[in-house]
Structure formats: C-alpha cells, structure tokens
Amino acid sequence: xxxxxxxxSLISSNVNDMISKAEKPEKMLNQLIIEMQGQLLESKKSVxxxxxxxxxxxxxxxxxxxxxxxxxxxxxxxxxxxxDDLAKEALLRKQEHDNAHAEFNKQHQLQKDSVDRLKDSLxxxxxxxxxxxxxxxxxxxxAKRAEAQQKIQNTISNVSGSRSAFDxxxxxxxxxxxxxxxxxxSIELDQLSDTASLNKRFAELExxxxxxxxxxxxxKKKMNILPxx
Numbered sequence: 001x002x003x004x005x006x007x008x009s010l011i012s013s014n015v016n017d018m019i020s021k022a023e024k025p026e027k028m029l030n031q032l033i034i035e036m037q038g039q040l041l042e043s044k045k046s047v048x049x050x051x052x053x054x055x056x057x058x059x060x061x062x063x064x065x066x067x068x069x070x071x072x073x074x075x076x077x078x079x080x081x082x083x084d085d086l087a088k089e090a091l092l093r094k095q096e097h098d099n100a101h102a103e104f105n106k107q108h109q110l111q112k113d114s115v116d117r118l119k120d121s122l123x124x125x126x127x128x129x130x131x132x133x134x135x136x137x138x139x140x141x142x143a144k145r146a147e148a149q150q151k152i153q154n155t156i157s158n159v160s161g162s163r164s165a166f167d168x169x170x171x172x173x174x175x176x177x178x179x180x181x182x183x184x185x186s187i188e189l190d191q192l193s194d195t196a197s198l199n200k201r202f203a204e205l206e207x208x209x210x211x212x213x214x215x216x217x218x219x220k221k222k223m224n225i226l227p228x229x
Contacts (some may be wrong), residue, residue, distance in 0.1 A: 025143035
C-alpha cells in the first residue's frame with residue numbers, strides 16, 4: 001500500500017502545480033487525464049509485479065509440499081526395507097521441507113492479501129480516472145462559459161469606468177443634429193427670400209400697371225372719348 005500512498009502524493013503534487021500554472025482549463029484538464037493515465041499504467045505494472053511475486057511464492061509453496069511428500073514416501077520405503085536409519089534421514093529431510101512449506105505458506109498468504117489490497121486500490125484509481133474522463137467535457141464547457149461571462153463583465157466594467165467612446169458618440173450625434181437643423185434653417189431662409197423677392201416684383205408690376213391705367217383714363221377724358229358705362 002506504500003506505493004499507492006506515494007502515488008497519491010505524486011498526483012496531488014502534480015495537480016497542484018498544474019492548477020497554479022494553468023491558463024487554459026481545457027488544456028489543463030486534458031493534461032490531467034494524460035497524467036492520470038500514465039500513473040494508472042505505472043500502477044498496473046507495480047500490481048503485476050506483486051502478482052508475479054505471489055505466483056512465485058505459490059510455486060515454491062507447492063514445490064516444498066511435493067518434496068516433503070516425496071521424502072515421506074522414501075521414509076516409508078526405507079521402513080519396509082528394514083532400514084530405520086535411512087528412514088530417519090528421510091524423515092528429517094521431510095521435516096525441513098515441511099518447515100519451509102509452512103514459512104512459504106505464511107509469506108504467500110501475506111503476499112496474497114497485499115495483492116488483493118493493491119487490486120482494490122487499482123480498481124478505485126481506474127474508476128476515478130473514468131469518472132474524471134466523463135466529467136472532463138462538462139468541466140470544459142463550464143470553464144468556457146465562465147470565461148465568456150468574465151470577458152463580458154470585464155467589458156462592462158471598463159465601459160462603466162471610462163465612457164469616453166460613448167461620450168464621443170453622443171457628442172457626434174448632437175453635432176449631426178445641429179448640422180441638420182442648420183441645413184433646414186438655411187433652406188427655410190432661402191425659401192423666404194425667394195418668396196419675398198417674387199412678391200415684391202409682382203407688387204411693382206401691379207403698381208406700374210395701375211398708374212398707366214390712370215394716365216390713360218385722364219387722357220381719354222380730355223379727348224371726350226371715354227366709353228359709355
């Protein structure tokens with residue numbers, strides 16, 4: 001279990017370092033998944049070595065058991081042959097293998113328990129990585145949405161703090177309104193000027209025509225040729 005404790009510390013250290021330096025959440029999350037998968041691969045290798053050690057102990061355990069049984073058979077053979085001294089030697093060998101078998105059995109059980117715990121930790125790590133992969137796209141979408149909202153908020157804050165562009169826009173709108181009003185006033189003045197000139201000309205014409213009529217009428221009176229009314 002010491003390996004997974006070190007692995008957890010290593011992952012935590014790498015994650016904290018990456019988060020502190022992260023600028024793009026999407027890039028960071030993808031890199032985290034790569035880091036997790038790399039650590040998972042290393043963990044699988046370590047668990048595989050532990051399983052191999054267990055298998056090795058199991059083979060040695062079976063070998064010691066088989067040799068103890070073999071020496072027991074030889075002891076029986078010696079007894080049948082009336083060679084008790086040889087039987088004693090065989091039994092001593094059997095006892096040596098029985099003792100070795102008992103020790104290997106204890107070590108094999110300890111290794112098997114350790115492997116079982118390593119397998120459980122490995123499954124837990126793999127489940128967490130799979131869960132992280134499922135959450136990655138959701139986190140990326142949330143990060144992008146938060147980034148967009150932050151940009152908009154920064155823009156609003158900048159506009160609220162400095163309204164020079166909007167003030168200039170308003171002043172330009174006022175200037176355009178003034179230009180339009182001046183243009184309309186010029187047109188109206190021109191129209192008034194034209195109307196006054198035209199009225200004056202007609203007034204002079206009417207005045208001129210009336211004077212001629214009076215003069216003509218006076219002349220006809222003198223000549224006694226006025227038409228009868």
